[in-house]
Amino acid sequence: MITSKDVARLAGVSQPTVSRALNDHPKVSAATKQKVREAARALGYAPSAVGRALSTGRTTRVGLVVTDLDNQFYSYVIAPMHDELGRLGHELVLVTEADETGPIAERLISLGLAGVVLATTTVDSILPARLQDRGMPFVYFNRVAGVEADAVVVDPSAGVEALARAVADAGHKRAAAIFGPHNTSTGEERERAMRAALEEVGISLSQRDVVHGPFDFESGRRGAHELLGRDGAPSLLICANDLVALGALNAAAELDIDVPGRVSIIGFDDLPPSRWALVQLSTVAYDLEAMSREAARLIVSRVQGDRGAPARRVAFGTTWVPRATVGPSPR
Numbered sequence: 001m002i003t004s005k006d007v008a009r010l011a012g013v014s015q016p017t018v019s020r021a022l023n024d025h026p027k028v029s030a031a032t033k034q035k036v037r038e039a040a041r042a043l044g045y046a047p048s049a050v051g052r053a054l055s056t057g058r059t060t061r062v063g064l065v066v067t068d069l070d071n072q073f074y075s076y077v078i079a080p081m082h083d084e085l086g087r088l089g090h091e092l093v094l095v096t097e098a099d100e101t102g103p104i105a106e107r108l109i110s111l112g113l114a115g116v117v118l119a120t121t122t123v124d125s126i127l128p129a130r131l132q133d134r135g136m137p138f139v140y141f142n143r144v145a146g147v148e149a150d151a152v153v154v155d156p157s158a159g160v161e162a163l164a165r166a167v168a169d170a171g172h173k174r175a176a177a178i179f180g181p182h183n184t185s186t187g188e189e190r191e192r193a194m195r196a197a198l199e200e201v202g203i204s205l206s207q208r209d210v211v212h213g214p215f216d217f218e219s220g221r222r223g224a225h226e227l228l229g230r231d232g233a234p235s236l237l238i239c240a241n242d243l244v245a246l247g248a249l250n251a252a253a254e255l256d257i258d259v260p261g262r263v264s265i266i267g268f269d270d271l272p273p274s275r276w277a278l279v280q281l282s283t284v285a286y287d288l289e290a291m292s293r294e295a296a297r298l299i300v301s302r303v304q305g306d307r308g309a310p311a312r313r314v315a316f317g318t319t320w321v322p323r324a325t326v327g328p329s330p331r
Contacts, residue, residue: 002045011039062299063095063108063116064141065127071216072243074119076271077141080289081117084296090114090303092296105130114303117295121145122183137302141295144185148311150302152295154186156193156268159284159318163266164197166322171329172236172264173202176209178223178248180240187215187240190268194238209234213244220247224265228257235263235329242267242274245281249325260327270321280324286316 008015013036021028021036039045062085066074082092093113097104104127108116115137121127128147131138140151167175175198180187198205211226213219220239227233228251239245245267252259259265267274270285294314 002043004045006043007036007039007045010043011036059112059114060090061093061111061113062090062296062303063093063111063113065095065097065104065108065116065118065120067097067120068215069096071120072273073215073241073269073271076288077119077292080292081296084293085300088296088300090296090300105134105136108136109134115139115299117141117299118143118145122181123185123188124183137299139295139299139302142186142291144313150298150312152291152298152314153189153316154286154291154318155315156190156284156318157197159268159286159320160190160193160197161200162320163284164194164201164203166320167236167264167266167326168201168203170264170327173204173329174209174234175203175205175236175238176227176234177205177211177238178220178227178240178244179210179212180215180244182212184215187212190240203236213240215241215243217243217247217250220244220249221251222247224248224251225255228252228255228263233263235331237263237265239265239267242269242271242281242283245283245325246273246279249279249281259325262330264326264329266326274323282323282326283321284318285321286318291316 004015004018008018011018013032017028017032018036021033022040064081078094085092093111095108116131117139118128119141121140121143123145125145128138128145128149132147138149140149142153144151144153177194179191182188195205209227211223213223220243224237224247227237237248239248245265248265249259252263257263267281267283270283273279274281274283298312
């Protein structure tokens with residue numbers, strides 16, 4: 001492995017001079033910078049981001065912390081966040097952890113990150129407090145927790161209110177739901193908004209017709225088997241997100257239940273697979289790409305010195321997108 005010591009030997013300078021030259025330090029002459037860069041190119045040397053951070057006191061690496069590793073939602077977040085960070089002169093590092101307990105804060109510090117975006121944080125997570133104690137900037141993405149910080153979130157109200165009016169007009173009187181986990185702000189906020197909107201239009205949602213689970217395909221599949229497999233099941237099934245709804249659609253096919261003839265199924269997020277011709281999922285939509293870019297801008301703002309400003313909360317509105325999985329109530 002080629003190191004800065006090798007570059008220093010070839011260029012005939014000290015190791016600290018190599019670091020300063022590659023970081024364009026004003027006290028290093030143009031001739032020395034050129035000599036060092038030529039030596040680095042000849043040896044194929046590229047300074048590591050962590051080493052550069054240690055030598056300059058600065059880093060351009062921003063971590064995206066994801067604990068829900070199987071959730072395809074985040075695959076649609078990474079590209080726009082990566083692109084926006086790049087436009088702002090920063091790099092995205094994906095940090096995957098099974099949970100947010102243990103020494104994760106120390107690991108984030110050791111990675112030489114300038115700041116982090118927390119995308120799967122639960123309301124009871126200790127990670128935000130640990131990051132705050134260590135002075136590392138962070139931004140919540142599609143979640144909030146107990147420590148006040150910048151956040152990019154979704155306001156579900158407009159979309160679910162339009163959804164409720166549409167299904168009421170279609171004659172639906174009774175709904176079932178597969179909601180998200182109680183320990184996520186996203187799950188709780190969507191459930192509150194949905195219950196209020198359904199109540200406003202006179203659609204019942206009894207506790208017997210509600211299950212909770214992770215924001216994933218299998219949760220939707222299991223929940224739909226439980227809720228739709230009963231006699232006299234509701235004609236409307238509302239899901240916590242599109243992945244849950246895709247699982248519910250799969251369960252309906254396994255149970256030989258026609259969608260939307262016997263049951264209408266609704267998601268939330270409007271991920272690209274929901275628009276596929278074979279799926280055509282009715283859902284609540286918002287601009288996920290713009291939301292991902294906004295999170296990048298917020299964390300860079302904090303990293304670049306705007307650390308004393310009050311916490312900012314940017315909420316993205318929602319719209320109702322009717323497609324092929326919602327139809328008139330069969331009864």
